[in-house]
Amino acid sequence: MYDTIIIGAGMSGLAAGIRLAHFNQRVCILERHYTIGGLNSFYRLGGRDYDVGLHAVTNFTPKGAKKGPLARLLRQLRFKWEDFALAPQIGSTIAFPDVQLHFGNGLEVLEAEIAAKFPAQKDAFQRLLAKIIDYDDLNEHNFGGSTRDVLAETISDPLLVEMLLCPLMWYGNAREHDMDFGQFCIMFRSILMEGFARPFTGVRLILKNLVRRFRSLGGELKLRSGVERIKVKDGKAIGVALDNGEELEGRRILSSAGLVETIRLCEDITEVDGQQAGQMSFTESISILDKPPKQLGFDRTIVFYNDSPAFHWQKPTDALCDMRTGVICSPNNYMYDESDGDLPDGVIRITSIADSDRWMALPEDEYKLEKLRWYDRTIASAVRFIPDFRGHVIETDMFTPNTIRRFTWHDNGAVYGAPEKRLDGTTHLPNLFLCGTDQGFVGIIGSIVSGISIANQHCLRD
Amino acid sequence: MSPADIRDEILNILEDIAPDEDLGDLKDEVAFREQLELDSMDFLDIVMELRKRHRVQVPEEDYGQLASMQSTVTYLTPLMKDLQKA
Secondary structure (H helix, E strand, C coil): CEEEEEECCEHHHHHHHHHHHHCCCCEEEECCCCCCEHHHCEEEECCEEEECCCCCECCCCCCCCCCCHHHHHHHHHCCCHHHHCEEEECCEEEEECCEEEEECCCCHHHHHHHHHHCHHHHHHHHHHHHHHHHCCCCCHHHCCCEHHHHHHHHCCCHHHHHHHHHHHHHCCCCCCCCCEHHHHHHHHHHHHHHCCEEECCCHHHHHHHHHHHHHHCCCEEECCCCEEEEEEECCEEEEEEECCCCEEEEEEEEECCCHHHHHHHECCCCCCCHHHCCCCEEEEEEEEECCCHHHHCCCCCEEEEECCCCCCCCCCCCCCEEEEEEEEECCCCECCCCCCCCCCCEEEEEEEEECHHHHHHCCHHHHHHHHHHHHHHHHHHHCCCCCCCHHHEEEEEEECHHHHHHHHCCHHHCCCCCCCCCCCCECCCCCEEECCHHHCCCHHHHHHHHHHHHHHHHHCCC | CCHHHHHHHHHHHHHHHCCCCCCCCCCCCCEHHHHCCCCHHHHHHHHHHHHHHHCCCCCHHHHHHHCEHHHHHHHHHHHHCCCCCC
16 A cells, blocks of 8 residues: 555656655656656667757756745755755747847846847836736636736837747747747746756656655555556545556645646546647657757857747647748757766757647658658748757758657647646545646656645645 | 754754755754755655654644744654654
């Protein structure tokens, strides 16, 4: 009998597992895939290491900072700042036709950019900042509400509104078109007020630290152990049955599988409204270059581009991908320690919005062909905003909503989960709880904090 | 454990929870919150560590007693006086 069974060995599940095992609970983490990490996993292909979801660790604060999610999670998990070996970004850009806004870690660069490029909006931007700082992320009652409404009543230049929404929607908005104002504030703080960083060796460093700690505290981790159903008796969860027929008993269950996905597992529920699942899924086009991007004149860490004054955040309506907007990231363009040198290869990754239904319906041979076709289109779209690197590509890889589903098991390969968040992590069963994406936190640091806070609220108080 | 032992133990826990804090200048009569960057999650950790290390249960309605070092030691003295120092 386990004290807590955790479904999913992503960031949130591992973090929750560490908290519970640290306080002497008997904990087992079950992972359907053959590897850990969920969306933030990693893989090896053709002798090279790749990250799945990671462009940047958001919420970066420097060593010694005592406030903010990164400082909080280090204390809660008893890690040292150095354990995550985070190197800060060089600088990033929001690129629209004719206007670019650069930003770095902390607000300084962005404020100067807005003053220079949108001088009439300088004071309005300060009023927006005041609203964002006032937002209390621990009070879940003010999470909802339209971000577009708040922005429209604060900032009178629609182009600046779109340019602010672009990076924040890209990095964490599960809802199409608009964004919950609470989610906007969380993303604004994590990206524009705190910032981007990356460990030199990528996400595997963070995952390996989490797993090593979890195991050293006596936690059990079972890979290739998909949960077939959550067993329910007398209105309570009593354990899980695995795909391989094995059954495990637990006093409570903490699931990072997503809200719809978790409820569907419960044997007391016969019908689930799949419409609640998220729609926003992506392709990722990865190019390995014969030299570092800086030598090709590209020194930005992340570029969020959009090719018209209006930013459209929605599932593509008539094609496999939407070529109007994208995110370009170079893992080379971080301020790594001199002792680390540069990464072994130049890398440019580009994310596009994708229609998961269309991708998943493709027969195998067409799927391969469409990957090649959309890789080419994606790069062609991106080089309108950065130096053309196409003559330097020595290897490519592309992953699609199908890949994301394999790693996350989210319906539709929805990267940021369902639009309706379950902030308090509760479900219809008194001892079944949610952590991870559908509990309202996104990003690596957000996911870890999600696992910690749900473990604290629901699994440690008896 | 004597009140002095309990104080040492609380310091020990605080060092674990907030390794970057300088605890040398901690004023016993001033609230932790005013001297250290501790949030509600950290306060829960003091309670949890007491339970883990010494099997001392602090019920939720008593969390307010742990506001400062002085009040914490006063509150814990009767609960921990029969425990052996580790």
